[in-house]
Amino acid sequence: MSANQTDPMIGRLIDDRYQVRSRIARGGMATVYLATDLRLERRVAIKIMHGHLADDASFKERFIQEARSAARLAHPNVVNVFDQGQDDDSAYLVMEYLPGITLRELLQDHKVLTSEQAMDILEAVLAGLAAAHRAGIVHRDLKPENVLLADDGRIKIGDFGLARAATANTATGAALLGTIAYLSPELVTRGVADTRSDIYALGIMLYEMLTGEQPYKGEQPMQIAYQHANDTVPSPSSADPSVPAELDELVLWATARDPEQRPRDARAMLDQLIDVQRVLADPTGAPLGRTMVLPPASATMVLPRGATGETQALPKARHRTGPVGPAAVDTAAELGHAARRRRRRGFVWIVVVLLLAVAGGGAGWWFGAGPGSQVAVPDVTGQDPAAAASVLEAAEFVVAPDNAADFSVEVPTGQVIGTDPGSSSRLQKGSTVTLVVSQGPQPLDLPTVVGQTEDAARASLSSFAVQDSTTQFDAADPGTVLAVSGVDATGAAVDLADTAQYGEQQPVTLTVSLGPVPDVVGQTVEEAQAALQAVELTGVEAGTEFSSDVDEGSVIRADPQQDGPVRPGASLDLVVSKGPPPVTVPDVTGKTIDEATAQLQALGLRVSYDRCTAFTCAFYDWEARLPVLATDPPAQSTAARGSTVRLSYRVE
Missing domain, CATH: 3.30.10.20 (Trypsin Inhibitor V; Chain A)
Structure with a gap:
């Protein structure tokens, strides 16, 4: 029997609006279902908190608060949150439904991604995460399972805030193992996290996309946690030599054990990724500078063939020989000359050493603390130009007099988007930096x-x-x-x-x-109210009026209580008919019965009178000649339409 068949939520109607269709996924804290929003007639994904967490009031409160935080994010690379509510004892969250797969499923199918594929996915994730970081939201549970790859090519991050709401009792076993593979050292050791913790998780994900495996492995979660806290993530090229050096450096930067050595937030890492993409896309361009380890000084010496570098006994000096035999070289004059040569050489070497020391010290001061030192350009994104200029000047940079301008979806108009060169650059003090100011969205x-x-x-x-x-x-x-x-x-x-x-x-x-308001004219009040309630409107009985066209007790019209368009939830006043309006009885005295009857019937009144006897009317055409003496009701009084007026007459 399938999971859908045994799940009691399948087919359930939540909050009289969401019809649960099937299960999508189940996690340690909630289960995700495919549902239909009956009100808006669209498919949605609904995440329902597990029942065993219902007694944890703090968990429910943080679940709701984080849902509200995620709902504030409006970004193409973040899953939209539509609604949040309570069903019985469990909180639920309604999100957009994205048909497709997760990054985890993609890695299971393909294991290793190309550098271009990995960078495309990372760029989309960083763009969405940058919006979250800018809004003060830390994801805390970034992993391939939470990266959604839609069938139409969109890439989005989901599950914002659930990790923040989780406690030690909400994930065990495989669920904990899957999450702990991406935990930063500070989360493992101190339980604290900020935007740089999300960056660490992205570095692990990039390593996994490039190599097909996670950097740390172990049978127990504690083994993996220990490696995160104490080991350094290896470069991806150590597992796959085809990985470009630039991506090696990006992974090592993002996964530095010290949070201070990582990118400040997703925006900073996204800027660097774009630079890497530009370099890799232009193979003829200048490569990025690489740190080189020079060999020790002894390696530059050329030893005689067969020498081992160990201490060796040199052969004794030979005496010069001539035709008359050996000549002695140890005379007093020659020994004194040799001593003077040695003293001169020693003095020269002392001068050289001193000059080298002075030059080395000067160079060290120039590049370490003097005008030639290089410092990182501060990140002034989001600041106003005046404040950004002050930060750059405090770092001993010269701010260009004229700002550059560019369009930005994320940075408000008039605030700084970044700098040229960018914040990841290292420049000499005194270099000129140009502020790039946002013109707002293009x-x-x-x-x-x-x-x-x-x-x-x-x-x-x-x-x-x-x-x-x-x-x-x-x-x-x-x-x-x-x-x-x-x-x-x-x-x-x-x-x-x-x-x-x-x-x-x-x-x-x-x-x-939504189409026109239902036509309730001619219906009873109860029928009209039911018809309006079916489209989320409220009918309120609001008075009566006479009507010649609508029967008494039926609705004449439905008037909106407020000006403007009628929207769901509005109330309408129902005006009910009192029947036809009354008429004034005309004065028909002196007219014949035939004439009076015609005039009264034309006004919607009925006419009655006593028929004359055969003796009385024997010699008269009574309908044409008998005059009316009076009416009941009397002339000039009012009578309801359809009521009867009685005529009195005399026989002449």
């Missing part, structure tokens, strides 16, 4: 989507961040786009009907028709 042509279906409009607006649509009742067909709105520079909502251009990835909200 203006793009805004397509006209009013009148299209919602799906077609979303496809046309793919360059913008399309939010959840608002709905209202309208004469247009259901699903038709009625209006498009966005935000201005202050964040206030604005109508985009007459806007030709709008910022890239800025929020866009569609107003979509």
Whole structure:
């Protein structure tokens, strides 16, 4: 029997809105299901907290708080959060459904990815994580299982905040082993984490994508945790020599045991990754500088063939011989001359050593603390230009008088995007650095989507961040786009009907028709209220009126209680008919019965009178000649339409 058949959640209706269809995945803290949002008629992924965690009030509270934090993120590389609520004793989270696979499944199928594939995936993950870090959110559980690869090519990060909410009792066995493979040393040893802990996990993931295996292995989670805390992650090329040196350096930078030696956040690592991609894409360009270990000084000496480098006994000096025999060389004059030569050579060497010491010390001062020293360019992203300039000047850089400008989706207008050279660069003190200031999102042509279906409009607006649509009742067909709105520079909502251009990835909200308000005219109050409730409207009985067209007790009309469009949840006033309005009885005295009857019936009144006897009317055409003496009700009084007026007459 399959897991879906035994899972009691399958087929369940959550919060009268989400119909659970099938199970997608199960983790240590929650299970993810595929569900249908019956209200908006779309597929969603719904994550439901395990029942055994329901008694942990702090867990539930942090689960809800982190869900709200994740919902604030609006980024193409982050899974959107639509809703959050409570079902019985378990909290649930509603997210967008992305048909596809996880990075873990991709690695299981292909084991090793190419450098280009690994960099493409890492770039998307870093872009989404940079948005989270900028919003003050630390993921704390980055791993291939939480990277989603959609069928349409999109790459998104999921499960924001669940690791933060987890306790020591929420994951054991295989679940703990899968997570601990990506834990940073500071999380293992001190239980603390910040943005640099996420960077460490990404470094481990990049290593795994490039080599097909994790750097640390062990049968027990504690063995892996010990290696994270005490060992240095090896370079990927040690397992696969085809890995470029630039990616080796990126992995080693991201997985440094000391958090201070890692990238500050995802934005800093993303900037470096882009530089690496640029270098690898241009094989003719200058390679990155590499640190070289010079051989020891003794290795530069040339020894005689057969020499071993050990201490050797040199042969004794030979005497010069001539035709008359050996000549002595140990005379007093020659010995004194040799001594003077040795003293001169010693003095020269002392001078040389002193000069070298002075030169070495000067060079050390120049490059270590003097004008020739190199320092890293500070990261001033997100600061205003004046504050950024102060930071750079404090680091002994010269700030260019004119700022550069560029478009940015993430950095607000007027704030610093970065510097040129970038913050990862090392420059000599006194070098000129240019601030790059954000012009805000790049203006793009805004397509006209009013009148299209919602799906077609979303496809046309793919360059913008399309939010959840608002709905209202309208004469247009259901699903038709009625209006498009966005935000201005202050964040206030604005109508985009007459806007030709709008910022890239800025929020866009569609107003979509639900069709007309149900026609309840002629229905009873109970029938009208039921028809309105079926479309999330409320009918309130609000008075009566006379009506010649609607029967008494039936609804004449449904009026909205507020001006403007009618949206789900609105209340409508139901006006009920009192029947036809009353009429004034005309004065028909003196007219014949025939004339009076015609006049009264024309007003919707009935007529009655006593028939005359055969004796009384024997010699008269009574309907034409008998005059009316009075009416009941009397003339000028009111009577309901359809009521009867009685005529009195006399026989002449």
